[in-house]
Amino acid sequence: MFGFTTISVDSKGRLAIPAKYREQLLVQNEENIVVTRDPQYPALKIYPGSIWNKISMELQGLQGLDPIVRNLQWTILGNASVSSFDPNSRMLVLLSSELREYAEISKSAKVSIIGMGNKFEVWNEKNWEMRQTGGALSTEILEVVLPESLKTISF
Amino acid sequence: MFGFTTISVDSKGRLAIPAKYREQLLVQNEENIVVTRDPQYPALKIYPGSIWNKISMELQGLQGLDPIVRNLQWTILGNASVSSFDPNSRMLVLLSSELREYAEISKSAKVSIIGMGNKFEVWNEKNWEMRQTGGALSTEILEVVLPESLKTISF
DNA sequence: AAATGAGTTGATCTATAAGCCGGATTCTGT
DNA sequence: ACAGAATCCGGCTTATAGATCAACTCATTT
DSSP, X not given: OEEEEEEEOOTTSEEEOOHHHHHHHHHTTOOEEEEEEOSSXXXXXXXXXXXXXXXXXXXXXXXXTSHHHHHHIIIIITTOEEEEOOTTSOOEEEOOHHHHHHTTOOTTOEEEXXXXXXXXXXXXXXXXXXXXXXXXXXXXXXXXXXXXXXXXXXO | OEEEEEEEOOTTSEXXXXXXXXXXXXXXXXXXXXXXXXXXXXXXXEEEHHHHHHHHHHHHHXXXXXXXXXXXXXXXXXXXXXXXXXXXXXXXXXXXXXXXXXXXXXXXXXXXXEEESSOEEEEEHHHHHHXXXXXXXXXXOOOOOOOGGGTTOOX
């Protein structure tokens, strides 16, 4: 699950996972994926099911009165949605309007999919280019100072 | 039990648990849920039965002289009410007027339901939006400094 | 150049949220 | 204790969002 592709979101906000990524999911016996927000950047994250289980369990285990922890739980857990292979062994992800807003992805937009090994990131194509060239992103980047309890979790 | 939806409370103050959450409850063999107050924010919390049992047992087990502990016991235990699947395998939650007051949810209001994995949060839609965008909530947020005895409980 | 596979788009169908209504039960005030 | 009012609870209907299915176009390969 490495590499980089640019595909387009359709007029209904659907994102089709490219074949080369689907194949790798199959090889790893992953039956579904989870889309959620990146906690820092205007981007989306896609985790294979097993990875997501690990991360979400760790997040849920943290005691929830610390405002920083709750913020992470809200953004990561609260925005997650699961998708599976359809009968044609394709994989369509319906991006909610909230997710699209966060990541600045309008309907019919072009997005970059970045394979990070055990996860993907989905960026608005322009934002990704700017990030690569060091330009400023239009969205304010959240200041996230991780408490010790979170240092062991790799999102 | 991830992701978030916005649904509406009916004219009688009832909240219908959306299908995608109900399915998860069924998968986990949860027969009922418990609604109560969030101790910090103007919001409600919904726990699956087994999770609630665990939390309420832990809370009850704490010694009751610490004012913070007693406050948590009052707000969380004292406001709890149970709901189950109805004969049509739907799930309607009747929100008491007290709960609705705390969470600023009027009858026929729109609310956001945030799935946090092992629990839900229910917010007045506007308050949730404001929280997301960093705006000020109309209700004073409680200052909660957790004593050591509570560090292990994740509400 | 044909054929195969993949990305994209459009159309259809189903499940469900939400509104409405009527009856039952509880509460309240006299 | 009774009557009236308010609250609670289930069934039914309808508009809609989401899932499924099908088809088209483009690209790559042989």
